[in-house]
Amino acid sequence: MLNKKKEFTPDALRVFTSWFERFSNEEGFMLPQHCVSFIKFTTGSPDTVILSTDARVGEFFKNWDSDADGRISLEDFLSFYREKSRQKPDVVWTNLINAKYGNDLKPLSDAHKADDGRVIHDPLTQPRAKITIRQEFFSELIKTMKFLPP
Numbered sequence: 001m002l003n004k005k006k007e008f009t010p011d012a013l014r015v016f017t018s019w020f021e022r023f024s025n026e027e028g029f030m031l032p033q034h035c036v037s038f039i040k041f042t043t044g045s046p047d048t049v050i051l052s053t054d055a056r057v058g059e060f061f062k063n064w065d066s067d068a069d070g071r072i073s074l075e076d077f078l079s080f081y082r083e084k085s086r087q088k089p090d091v092v093w094t095n096l097i098n099a100k101y102g103n104d105l106k107p108l109s110d111a112h113k114a115d116d117g118r119v120i121h122d123p124l125t126q127p128r129a130k131i132t133i134r135q136e137f138f139s140e141l142i143k144t145m146k147f148l149p150p
């Protein structure tokens with residue numbers, strides 16, 4: 001998952017970014033209710049009842065919400081997986097297995113993936129992701145809009 005410089009490989013970055021896209025709101029933040037869905041997904045137990053007051057949710061926000069505003073950003077989320085990949089790779093692999101990913105970091109069932117319209121195949125190519133990640137893209141977009149005919 002990490003290269004020699006302890007940075008994500010492109011496949012790992014793609015997977016974890018797609019998870020964040022899936023478990024975040026339209027403004028690009030993970031809130032406690034998204035964190036609940038994320039825990040169900042990475043523990044492979046979609047039907048378990050988990051409340052947003054669950055200790056795991058609290059711990060996650062306590063440790064990874066870098067500016068403590070109650071919202072996890074993509075950067076926070078990637079920091080979490082970067083540190084876990086360094087310190088507890090077995091836990092990250094268990095997450096991946098529970099979420100039905102193979103050793104190649106690809107979803108095990110492409111048929112299932114095709115059925116699920118919510119899955120974004122490469123979120124980094126989505127305009128929404130680019131705008132969310134990079135402030136300068138957003139500024140460019142606003143500038144461009146000013147020059148469009150009404």
Ligand SMILES: [Ca+2]
Nearest residue numbers: 065067069071
């Ligand atoms: Ca935050």
